[in-house]
Amino acid sequence: MQNYEKDVSVQTEGEKSVVYATDYLNKLTGEKIERACKRQLDAGCKTLVVNFAETEIVNSIGISILLGVIDAASDKGAAVVFSDVNEDTIQLFEMLGLTNHVTVN
Amino acid sequence: MAENQQKLVHTFGALAELGNEVSQKNNFQEMIRTSLHLLLGSLGIMRGGVARYSRFGHELNLLALRGLGEEFPLSLSLCYEDERQFLINGTVPIEVSQAKVLPFFQNYDHSLTAKKVELLVPLVIRDELVGVVLLGEKANGESYSSYDKDIISAMTRHVGVGIAQRNLMAELERRAEENRRLYDDLRMTYKDTVKAFARAIDCKDKYTEGHSVRVGKYSEIIAAELGYDENQMEGVAVAGYLHDVGKLTVERNIINSPVRINAKESAELNKHPAIGYEILLPINHPYTDVPLAAKYHHERLDGRGYPDELYDRDIPYIAKIVCLADSFDAMTTDRPYKRRRPAHEVIEDLQYNAGKQFAPELVTAFCGAMLKEITLETKQKRFRRLLGREYLEAEGIAPLLKNALNDMNGTSSLTLVNFD
Numbered sequence: 262m263q264n265y266e267k268d269v270s271v272q273t274e275g276e277k278s279v280v281y282a283t284d285y286l287n288k289l290t291g292e293k294i295e296r297a298c299k300r301q302l303d304a305g306c307k308t309l310v311v312n313f314a315e316t317e318i319v320n321s322i323g324i325s326i327l328l329g330v331i332d333a334a335s336d337k338g339a340a341v342v343f344s345d346v347n348e349d350t351i352q353l354f355e356m357l358g359l360t361n362h363v364t365v366n
Numbered sequence: 367m368a369e370n371q372q373k374l375v376h377t378f379g380a381l382a383e384l385g386n387e388v389s390q391k392n393n394f395q396e397m398i399r400t401s402l403h404l405l406l407g408s409l410g411i412m413r414g415g416v417a418r419y420s421r422f423g424h425e426l427n428l429l430a431l432r433g434l435g436e437e438f439p440l441s442l443s444l445c446y447e448d449e450r451q452f453l454i455n456g457t458v459p460i461e462v463s464q465a466k467v468l469p470f471f472q473n474y475d476h477s478l479t480a481k482k483v484e485l486l487v488p489l490v491i492r493d494e495l496v497g498v499v500l501l502g503e504k505a506n507g508e509s510y511s512s513y514d515k516d517i518i519s520a521m522t523r524h525v526g527v528g529i530a531q532r533n534l535m536a537e538l539e540r541r542a543e544e545n546r547r548l549y550d551d552l553r554m555t556y557k558d559t560v561k562a563f564a565r566a567i568d569c570k571d572k573y574t575e576g577h578s579v580r581v582g583k584y585s586e587i588i589a590a591e592l593g594y595d596e597n598q599m600e601g602v603a604v605a606g607y608l609h610d611v612g613k614l615t616v617e618r619n620i621i622n623s624p625v626r627i628n629a630k631e632s633a634e635l636n637k638h639p640a641i642g643y644e645i646l647l648p649i650n651h652p653y654t655d656v657p658l659a660a661k662y663h664h665e666r667l668d669g670r671g672y673p674d675e676l677y678d679r680d681i682p683y684i685a686k687i688v689c690l691a692d693s694f695d696a697m698t699t700d701r702p703y704k705r706r707r708p709a710h711e712v713i714e715d716l717q718y719n720a721g722k723q724f725a726p727e728l729v730t731a732f733c734g735a736m737l738k739e740i741t742l743e744t745k746q747k748r749f750r751r752l753l754g755r756e757y758l759e760a761e762g763i764a765p766l767l768k769n770a771l772n773d774m775n776g777t778s779s780l781t782l783v784n785f786d
Binding site: 288320321322323325326328329331332352353356357358359361362 | 372373376379380383400402403404405406407408409410411412413432433504505506507508
């Protein structure tokens with residue numbers, strides 16, 4: 262099932278949800294994604310996939326928001342997967358330790 | 367090397383954004399929330415919070431927090447020793463594990479440990495503690511390096527400046543509000559003093575008791591009708607209250623003479639506008655032209671008034687307003703040597719003298735205000751209270767006023783309406 266929760270596209274399939282990040286993950290777009298992720302976790306999602314196929318840049322605020330998502334998922338016992346991440350962003354995630362907490366596809 | 371470069375670009379990007387965020391006049395809470403995001407995101411820190419210090423309550427109040435959970439206390443008390451140590455420390459991050467000797471860390475050990483808070487950064491601006499930043503563990507599991515601490519120091523200084531600015535603004539707003547209250551008190555005192563003076567002036571003349579107060583009120587009615595703002599209306603009313611202050615120096619037997627006074631006495635009495643001006647001039651009135659209203663309220667548009675026989679354009683506008691109010695009250699109250707004139711006569715007099723003694727647009731405004739009250743277009747009862755209902759609502763007054771207004775429509779003197 263696919264739905265669009267206030268500009269954020271979310272796809273759910275059983276206990277797996279895919280949240281699609283936008284092209285630039287900053288405060289405005291990041292907080293929408295965070296809310297969408299938390300709604301999925303509250304709904305019982307056990308595998309949360311954040312898809313970065315459209316994302317070119319993640320700034321510091323985006324990182325903080327993703328850390329919040331990781332923390333929330335950890336509290337709910339859910340796994341987080343970052344998918345379709347570009348090379349620069351993977352390096353950023355690795356440098357800042359986000360990859361210690363998520364699986365990157 | 368490449369990673370170091372990327373780290374530099376990322377952290378300096380965050381620092382630049384933080385500086386921009388603090389310098390913009392955005393919503394304070396939003397600024398703090400964004401700053402916390404930038405701090406956490408720049409170094410990959412899992413959780414943290416920004417608290418503002420209240421010197422009066424000796425407590426830190428959390429303004430923004432991420433990942434600290436609902437059970438984390440939103441208000442944290444500080445003792446003098448904590449505050450002293452934080453001030454000495456400055457903006458250098460304190461490692462929580464190394465500072466457990468301080469009462470603060472003992473009191474909140476449980477909460478800080480449970481949420482893995484590793485650093486506390488005092489926000490010290492100009493030797494004043496304005497807040498603290500709490501930072502949890504890094505996402506990469508490493509401990510904070512000296513490089514990390516330098517970055518954190520630089521970034522938290524921005525946050526401290528933001529809080530200090532906000533404190534300063536709040537203090538300025540508080541003082542502005544205090545000033546406003548003081549100004550209101552002073553203004554009230556001024557108005558009370560003016561009214562006391564008006565009563566003192568009126569006490570001297572037993573036949574015209576309440577004259578100054580009524581002239582003040584009629585003047586205010588005219589100002590309201592002209593669309594003046596509240597401050598201007600008050601100024602005009604004050605000018606009316608004080609227009610006869612010069613009479614305080616005139617012999618009581620002249621003022622209270624039951625018969626027409628002689629030429630010598632009249633000359634003496636006619637000095638009161640100039641004397642009133644001299645009395646009022648040194649006072650720092652909150653409104654302009656109050657002394658001028660006293661000096662020129664007996665001038666006429668046709669130049670036949672006194673003391674300076676000024677013509678229309680040379681007469682201050684406020685004096686024209688007071689002149690009309692003064693004359694109207696003189697005609698509508700009993701005097702020692704004659705009874706008050708009936709309303710229809712007074713209106714005819716105003717109409718006849720529009721352009722000669724009175725500024726026509728002021729007569730129009732005044733008659734218009736009176737008509738509105740008679741026809742109940744307004745619920746105000748200003749004229750009724752001053753003149754009495756029977757007098758105001760005498761038969762034929764409303765049509766007379768309508769006719770007068772129709773006749774005067776389009777008539778204007780050369781007066782330039784410029785209150786200031």
